[in-house]
Amino acid sequence: MGKTIAEKILSEKSGTDAYAGQIVVANVDYVMVNDVTGPIAFREYEKLKTKDLRKDRLVLIPDHYVPNKDILSAEQAKEMREFASKHGIKNYFEVGKGGVCHQVMIEEGFAAPGRLIVGADSHTCTYGGINAFSTGIGSTEACAAFTTGRLWFKVPETIKVELTGRFVGGACGKDLIIKIITDIGVDGANYKVFEFHGPGIANITVSDRLTISNMAIEAGGKGGIFPCDRLTEEYIKDTAKGEWKAVEADGDAKYSSVLRYDLSKIVPMVAYPHLPENGRPVKDSDVKIDQAYLGSCTNGRIEDMRIAADVVKGRKVADGVRFLVVPASQKVFRQMIDEGIMQTFLECGAFVSGPTCGACLGGYMGILAAGEKSVSSTNRNFIGRMGDKNSEVYLAGPAVVAASAVAGKIVTPEQLEGQ
């Protein structure tokens, strides 16, 4: 019987003939932890009193509460730094040399087609955008994985997503994934992976694919995997570390269900509080905002910055609105300067910071007061996600976030033209 991409990767890495529903123990290519999830894993490791440690396979990326937010988070970040130093782990990305963990995993070439990667952060599923099987795990199991090089996996069922056409009218990958989550619900893909198919894929940029895969978890998904094509190869050619191998599904692979989308029918979407499944077309919205947030592992790449800068060029951020721009990595930050994008943002009245997870998870640098509303290019709009329990987060793509910053309410760039 044929296999899905997930079944193929898990078969190869476990040395078994794996199909959906089985539990396998597989060799992982890389394990990533961040400053929040790392310390719990490090303490488990020290308890083991072992010398086994897959040093070259462990990647440490502080991003959630760095630069240190307060004394407690400073201690937490210090614990990670000291663990790296004590055990001689070279893949440690200090503040100023890294950024948001998933962006760094891709830029530094740890993520690549055909690999099995786990990370103690739920958005580890992002690398499915470049044909990896990657998924979020907890801290204790991250420790098990970087100690033994192995971890247990339930081989997931796969939802086939057939894509045709191309985006029009300013729609993008964020709109497609919000639409999918809205259609199937926040548990619509629980324990499953999405596998993307069809001629529409060639019309989706790799950056947009990463956005789509990133939010597979918001439907409960274990991952969202794209095939490896010419665009993928181009995207990773200068960065991928070591050998990698593209993986395709078999023609007779078994899928739990099939979803079909014509990209030309996707319109700019916004997910209302307090779940990502509350998507509506932006044009049907009338929401005044206090803040617009552009950044995160979902939409903090250079492509997102370019799209947003095009929208705000020659315009000003509306009175009463804070426009926060947080690139996902030091590299993106630098590109923004090199391309003149930084100047565009500063001239329009945006606040621009260096890379951090920051306010995306309600950490710091953009927390909302009671009653405040933010349109945000991030991935979650749960109760109190970015601040007070009575604040609200509206999820949208980078163009809508930028246009909303200028309009003071949630709009598309097209609607902005008409004003």
Add this chain to the structure above:
Amino acid sequence: MDKIEGKVWKFGDNVDTDQIIPAERLVSANLDHLNDFIFEKVRPGFAQQAGKGDIIVAGKNFGCGSSREHAPLSLIESGFSCIVAESFARIFYRNSMNIGLLLIECKVDAEEGDVISVDPDKGEVEAGGKIYKFPQYPGFISEMVKAGGLMNLVKEGRL
């Protein structure tokens, strides 16, 4: 495993990990006091009333969202004997199995304050005079739970 009896605290669908333990409490891995803050945004005062021996009964997709192990850890620390839900989100399920928080996947009709009983070996929940059946854990997970969690498998060279 012994039969468990406990008082019900009722929750709905899609209880996310930000509700269980808000992100702003994740600035430290020193977990001694994390249980003081469970559900602080959605049910202020909950941590002070609920815990030891109690049972959370919830709807679909309990534990969705972030991979933070602080969520099951803080529930263990609070002393909940188990979580009964119609379904669990994947990473929360993994974390709980790995570190020893008992999860019962079962749709149960119970009200807040009811006392219900759970028999993990028989695969039964008794609530309001009714019996609800639930399936046993799959083989590997059952072995891991019996071993006392994932790190014991690692210590024994069984992973």
